Amino acid sequence: MIDGLLLGFGAVFTVQNVLLVFVGCAAGTLIGMLPGLGPISAIALMIPITYGFDPTSGMILLAGVYYGAVFGGSTSSILINAPGVAGTVATAFDGYPLARAGQPGKALALAAYASFIGGTLAAVLLVLLAPFLAGFSLSFQSADYFVLMVLGLSLVSAFSAQGEYLKALMMTVFGLMLSTVGTDLSAGVQRFTFGRMDLIDGISFLLLAMGTFALSEAIMMVLRPAHGGKPVSLEHASLKLSSKEVRTVAGPISRSSLMGFFVGTLPGAGATIASFLAYGVERNLAGRVEPRFGEGNLRGLAAPEAANNAASTGSFVPLLTLGIPGSGTTAVLLGALIAYGIQPGPRLFVDEPEIFWSVIVSMYFGNLFLLALNLPLVPYIARLLMVPRNYLIPIIMFFSLMGVYLVSFNTFDLHMMVIVALVAVLLRLLAFPMAPLLLGFILGGILEDNLRRAITLSDGSWSFLWDRPTTLVLCMLTVAAFTTPLWRALLRRSRGNRHD
Amino acid sequence: MQYKVIFALLFWAWSGLLRADLLPEVHFLIPAGPGGGWDGTARGVGEAMVRANLVRNVSYENLTGGGGGRAIAKLIETADRQPYTLLVNSTPMVVRSLQKIFPQSFRDLEPLASVIADYTAFVTPRDQGLDDWAAVLAAFQEDPRSIKVAGGSVRGSTDHIVFARAVELAGGDPFKVVYIPYDGGGKAMAGILTGETQVLSTGLSEAIDTARAGEVNIVAVTAPDRLPAIPDTPTLKELGYDLEFANWRGFFAAPGLPEQRYHDMIETLNQTILTPEFEQVRARNSWTLLHHTGDQFYAFLEHQEQEIGTLMRQLGFLRP
Numbered sequence: 001m002i003d004g005l006l007l008g009f010g011a012v013f014t015v016q017n018v019l020l021v022f023v024g025c026a027a028g029t030l031i032g033m034l035p036g037l038g039p040i041s042a043i044a045l046m047i048p049i050t051y052g053f054d055p056t057s058g059m060i061l062l063a064g065v066y067y068g069a070v071f072g073g074s075t076s077s078i079l080i081n082a083p084g085v086a087g088t089v090a091t092a093f094d095g096y097p098l099a100r101a102g103q104p105g106k107a108l109a110l111a112a113y114a115s116f117i118g119g120t121l122a123a124v125l126l127v128l129l130a131p132f133l134a135g136f137s138l139s140f141q142s143a144d145y146f147v148l149m150v151l152g153l154s155l156v157s158a159f160s161a162q163g164e165y166l167k168a169l170m171m172t173v174f175g176l177m178l179s180t181v182g183t184d185l186s187a188g189v190q191r192f193t194f195g196r197m198d199l200i201d202g203i204s205f206l207l208l209a210m211g212t213f214a215l216s217e218a219i220m221m222v223l224r225p226a227h228g229g230k231p232v233s234l235e236h237a238s239l240k241l242s243s244k245e246v247r248t249v250a251g252p253i254s255r256s257s258l259m260g261f262f263v264g265t266l267p268g269a270g271a272t273i274a275s276f277l278a279y280g281v282e283r284n285l286a287g288r289v290e291p292r293f294g295e296g297n298l299r300g301l302a303a304p305e306a307a308n309n310a311a312s313t314g315s316f317v318p319l320l321t322l323g324i325p326g327s328g329t330t331a332v333l334l335g336a337l338i339a340y341g342i343q344p345g346p347r348l349f350v351d352e353p354e355i356f357w358s359v360i361v362s363m364y365f366g367n368l369f370l371l372a373l374n375l376p377l378v379p380y381i382a383r384l385l386m387v388p389r390n391y392l393i394p395i396i397m398f399f400s401l402m403g404v405y406l407v408s409f410n411t412f413d414l415h416m417m418v419i420v421a422l423v424a425v426l427l428r429l430l431a432f433p434m435a436p437l438l439l440g441f442i443l444g445g446i447l448e449d450n451l452r453r454a455i456t457l458s459d460g461s462w463s464f465l466w467d468r469p470t471t472l473v474l475c476m477l478t479v480a481a482f483t484t485p486l487w488r489a490l491l492r493r494s495r496g497n498r499h500d
Numbered sequence: 501m502q503y504k505v506i507f508a509l510l511f512w513a514w515s516g517l518l519r520a521d522l523l524p525e526v527h528f529l530i531p532a533g534p535g536g537g538w539d540g541t542a543r544g545v546g547e548a549m550v551r552a553n554l555v556r557n558v559s560y561e562n563l564t565g566g567g568g569g570r571a572i573a574k575l576i577e578t579a580d581r582q583p584y585t586l587l588v589n590s591t592p593m594v595v596r597s598l599q600k601i602f603p604q605s606f607r608d609l610e611p612l613a614s615v616i617a618d619y620t621a622f623v624t625p626r627d628q629g630l631d632d633w634a635a636v637l638a639a640f641q642e643d644p645r646s647i648k649v650a651g652g653s654v655r656g657s658t659d660h661i662v663f664a665r666a667v668e669l670a671g672g673d674p675f676k677v678v679y680i681p682y683d684g685g686g687k688a689m690a691g692i693l694t695g696e697t698q699v700l701s702t703g704l705s706e707a708i709d710t711a712r713a714g715e716v717n718i719v720a721v722t723a724p725d726r727l728p729a730i731p732d733t734p735t736l737k738e739l740g741y742d743l744e745f746a747n748w749r750g751f752f753a754a755p756g757l758p759e760q761r762y763h764d765m766i767e768t769l770n771q772t773i774l775t776p777e778f779e780q781v782r783a784r785n786s787w788t789l790l791h792h793t794g795d796q797f798y799a800f801l802e803h804q805e806q807e808i809g810t811l812m813r814q815l816g817f818l819r820p
Contacts (some may be wrong), residue, residue: 044534048547051784141696183567185681188654188817190601197566197573197602267690268683322693323709325686334686335540338709339784345713407533408564453680457696459645 005127008357012365017057021362024061025369028068032075035082035214036206036403039069039312039329047336055340056355060362062336063316066329067119067363070271070312071370074111074305079104079384080392082214082400087271087308089209090279093435094293094300096217101296104382109239109375110298111305114253116371118306121257122264122313123363130360134321134346137265142453143464145268147474149447152273152439154481155280158293159435168436171427175440178203179448186452198412205272207404207413208441211420212434214400218393219425239378249302252282260307264314267326268446271311276439278307294435313363320348320356522764525557529587531571533564537618537705541749542588544785545615545769548778554771568593569602576608579754583761586612586769587754591658591747594805598818599656605805610757611797613769614750616782617790619723620662621733623700623707623716625692633720633739636699637670644676650697652685652706656817658808662722662745663701665811669741674815692716703747704730708786722746729786748790748804750797766793 012018031042042065050058073084078095091111098107126133140148156172157165181192182202193199241249256278263274282303283293293300318324323344325331337344348356387395404413424434458464466472526549528542539562546558563571568589575587587609597605624630630639640647651659660681664674680697682688685706691697693715700707704721708729711718718733722745726735736743753765772778773791782789792800812818 041534044539048543138690138694141694142691183654185654185683188599188656188681197569200566200569200601201564268687318690322690322715323713324690324693325684326690331684331686332534338786341784343709343712345710345715347713409562410565410570412565449681449683453682453696456678456680457648459678 004353004357005361007353008359008361011056011354011358012060012361017060017358017362018365020053020057020061021064021365022369024064025068025071025366026373028065028070029072029370029373031065032069032072032084032088034403034406035076035080035084035210035399036405036407038073038085038206038407039066040332041407042069043329043332043336047332047339050336051339055337055342055352056358058336058340059333059355059359062333063359063362064366066333067309067312067366068370070308071112071115071119071374073308074115075108075381076399078107078111078301079381080214080396080399081217082396082403083206083209086206086209087275087312088304089205089213089272089438090275090304090435091301091308092213093279093304094295094297095305096213097291097294098296098298098301099382099385101291103296104385105239105378106241107301108378108382110241110249110301112371112374112378113241114249114256114302114305115309116367117253118257118260118309119313119367119370120364121254121306122261122310123360123367125258125261126313126316126360126363130317130321131349133265133317136262137267137318137324137326138322139470140266141468141471142450142457143468143471144474145266146447146450146454147465147471147478148269149443149450151474151478151481152277152280152443153447154478155277155284156436156439157485158280158283159433159439164431164433167432171432171434171436172440175437175442176444176447177440178208178437179441179444185449186456196412198410198416202445203416203441204404204408204413205438205442206407207417208420209438210400210404211417212424212437214396215417215421216424216428216434218396218400219421220428221389221393223425223429239375245298249298252278252285252299252303253306256282256303256306257310260310261314263307264311264326265317267318267324269311270315270327271308272442273446274311274314275304275308276442278303280439294433309367316359320344320359321346323348521555522768523555523584523761525559525584526555526768527582527585528558528560529571529575529582529585530560530562531564531568531587531589533562537749538568538588538590540785541590541616542586544781544787545588545751545772545778548775548781549768549772551777552772552775554768554775567596567601569596569604572602572604572609575752575754576604579756582754583757584765585754586751586765588749588751590749591804591808594801594808595658595812598805598809598812606752606798606801608755609752610755610762611794611801612751612753612762612766613773613793614748614790614797614800615769615773616787617746617748618703618705619721619727619788620659620701620745620747621704621707621711621718621722622663622666622720623689623692623702623711623718624698625695625716626714628698630698631717631719633734633736636719637667637672639698640667640672640676644673645678647699648678648680648697650680650682650688650691650700650702652682652688652702654681655679656812656815657681658745658747659701661808661811661815661817662743663699664815666720666722666736666741666743668814669736669743689716705786723788727788729788746790748792748800750792762794769793 073088074091076084077088077092081096083089260274319330325334454464549555668674685702
């Protein structure tokens with residue numbers, strides 16, 4: 001392994017490759033910042049540029065674009081509530097309120113630190129564990145994904161405001177319902193498309209997130225002129241975190257990095273789910289804190305940011321060790337590798353050690369670069385919020401609509417997004433939370449596909465829930481997660497009785 | 501010095517005038533987002549066109565939606581404003597118009613040429629006693645439920661139909677095939693590797709790398725002859741089953757274009773396909789050439805439509 005690392009450092013430490021890491025990260029950050037446009041389009045468009053390079057340099061550049069985009073995606077989530085990439089939707093839950101509360105500098109800086117730590121920790125884990133992780137990601141079958149998603153749904157309580165559990169539950173179910181729109185994988189039947197061609201591929205997650213968050217937020221700003229509090233002044237663009245704040249977020253960042261990495265290594269899970277899970281777990285662990293989650297809590301910002309960066313690094317495990325793309329982005333990267341004439345798979349270690357190790361080593365540098373690149377820019381970017389509201393609102397509307405259009409080039413998506421935003425405004429006025437809707441939506445599709453696969457695989461019997469140890473353990477965890485509040489309440493009651 | 505510059509400029513302008521490009525520009529309309537098979541084909545052909553100096557201006561437009569139907573509808577609606585547009589498409593176009601997912605078919609466009617093909621490969625895990633097609637068939641005949649068939653697309657897609665047809669040709673019951681759909685070939689491959697499925701029916705390009713790495717076996721392909729990329733894998737034909745299936749990728753123009761431009765477009769595509777530049781693109785992606793043009797391509801499409809249509813009707817995916 002030491003040999004490998006040395007080989008990697010040797011390969012990355014050429015002027016060209018260091019420059020490429022930098023270029024990749026910078027380009028990725030910029031593309032990531034634009035709402036909507038994500039790493040998939042960025043990488044696909046850059047692949048032809050890399051044909052002139054040797055495979056190592058090409059992969060270093062493309063990997064830089066990938067984690068650079070996830071890094072940069074948080075900026076627009078925090079500043080204008082419009083997620084830059086799908087993986088940073090959860091970042092907006094607490095990042096945006098924090099920025100609105102007059103601390104955009106702190107929010108952006110914390111996101112950068114959390115991303116940096118998440119990405120770096122994951123790169124270390126990748127070095128230490130990559131050979132074993134191939135086995136880990138292959139130990140997950142359809143049944144396990146299903147149970148994992150049910151476990152994820154148990155986090156819904158974390159996504160609800162105090163005392164609004166029923167509304168949160170309703171929104172989760174609404175999200176699950178929306179995820180069934182489109183062509184059903186198991187039967188090939190179109191559901192809820194109302195004969196519209198545009199709905200055959202289902203509703204895009206990014207569209208839903210942009211509609212319910214960015215666009216509806218802009219409309220809310222118009223509806224409630226007093227809402228939004230004090231104007232942001234320059235001192236508030238300060239990046240400083242007090243040592244107390246550092247201590248508060250240290251735990252969430254390290255936990256979320258670990259969790260994000262492992263979720264990322266599973267083909268089919270990915271950065272978006274990792275960030276939602278991390279957010280939910282931290283919110284549950286934190287209990288009652290000030291400021292509350294969803295209102296600008298630092299942990300609620302740090303957790304998804306660490307997790308999504310760790311997960312995007314983790315997704316290199318199945319790609320490099322098995323040659324299996326776990327997400328759209330890694331599928332594009334796989335295409336690039338094949339185009340270079342490289343065989344990804346378990347032999348990559350042995351046959352092409354230079355590529356394997358230099359991509360990993362470039363991730364350390366990339367994360368350092370990203371931190372160095374982003375922190376000095378934060379005070380300037382944060383000033384965006386000083387723009388008067390009458391300019392800021394149209395800016396948000398423009399970027400969120402444009403972001404969705406640039407992904408699909410379909411005007412129907414714009415119409416749908418406006419409808420989504422109007423419905424979201426109505427629901428928000430009735431105090432329905434939006435985050436559970438997105439949670440239900442992202443988990444719903446994967447949950448259903450895996451459940452139906454698992455049932456078909458076990459010939460219609462539900463025995464898949466306990467047939468394999470992995471599934472059984474996950475099932476027990478799920479049961480525990482759903483019944484813990486019950487036990488807690490019972491325990492509290494019996495204790496209360498004793499004190500009487 | 502100045503004269504040299506002026507001469508150079510004049511020469512450049514002159515050579516530009518001399519160039520007898522058949523088409524002044526080509527606009528590729530891609531019915532999916534960047535990064536997929538359609539996108540890769542269009543950009544690969546476009547790259548070869550530019551590098552081989554056949555066309556000077558090449559542009560790309562990704563238009564997703566409706567399983568590709570959106571782009572087809574747009575090309576037809578705006579036909580008069582799309583003089584140099586090439587729409588990239590593939591076999592799913594035939595399947596989806598049979599399923600009436602979109603109302604149009606290839607007849608509503610001007611089919612120009614197919615360029616490459618991806619044949620279906622049947623893939624099995626290592627060390628499971630399923631090392632050849634005969635073993636898979638034997639296991640299927642004994643207990644169809646013991647052979648779960650993974651595919652990278654929905655039930656009733658070509659991954660499913662081709663496998664069912666192969667089983668039927670061997671005397672098995674195609675209705676007993678247990679098909680497990682995954683969201684993409686990569687995840688279907690993961691299903692094979694985790695051991696939850698026993699056979700994978702997918703495009704060769706999605707399986708060849710894992711097979712070369714020694715992780716899985718490819719037991720048969722639906723190509724007409726053995727493929728140079730996998731010389732040891734038999735075709736279904738040589739195993740005695742009359743099944744040939746090519747997932748073609750090709751190009752279409754807007755309907756109603758002038759005769760002359762129709763021929764120019766085909767000629768440009770023909771020239772592109774034969775350039776060493778395209779050869780390079782093809783090698784890079786391990787694509788197999790499948791070169792049908794004009795009327796020949798039209799006939800090929802009609803034949804495939806009829807073949808797939810019959811299969812889908814037999815298997816109950818289309819109302820007869």
